Amino acid sequence: MIVNQIGEARTALHELIEQSENIVAFTGAGISTECGVPDFRSKDSPWLRYKPIEFDLFMSDVLMREEAWRRKFALDDIYSMAQPGRGHYALANLVRQGKMSSIITQNIDNLHQLSGVDDEHIIELHGNGTYATCLSCGLRHEIADVRRAFEASGAAPECRSCGGPVKSATISFGQAMPEEAMQKAHKATQACDLFLAIGSSLVVYPAAAFPLLATQNQARLVILNGEPTPLDSEADLVLRGDIGDILEPFAS
Known part of the structure; x- marks a missing residue:
């Protein structure tokens, strides 16, 4: 079922949340756009101007490493001061209530942590852009x-x-x-009874495989996104609209 009206969307989602005991959220760029964090596919996205350097080039060419850091800092100047939005706080509240066990995220913006969710409940599939690591020994380095x-x-x-x-x-x-994050995400997905895919285009694999894994384990699947996704036909409920507007009532 596809729901476009905000009131209907909130009601339908509330009913599924009330019926569930173990919810897992899967978040993509769409949950952070209202916070000033650009997504990857919009026409004027700064990610198109400051494209990430591929890993092999980063490792093989010191000039590419320098360019990667130039692009990183240019992007940081655009959104490093972003604060959590209504969607982040809604999920944080569900975690606090004990309804949501895990937030699996494709985002690197640290906003789930800033919304008050402990690291133990967050699974970052694409890492975190607020710090750096040594690729040889793993030592953490602060971005500043x-x-x-x-x-x-x-x-x-x-x-x-x-x-x-x-x-x-x-x-x-x-x-x-x-590897560790993927294993945690797999385990969390298999254990949930409601899987909320929020703000993700669901086209980037292997991450986008988790919603299907949830349905294979008899969990209900809700997709909340501003645009259609390739997995809409697999969902029990598709909510089409502004993520912050739909999730706002769940933040308190």
């Missing part, structure tokens, strides 16, 4: 420290511990998905 050093020298940052290449703690194109 990396930026100061980069702007002073223009050189691609190296680990202060082992000298290895330092990269934003995000998953680049061509980089292996994080």
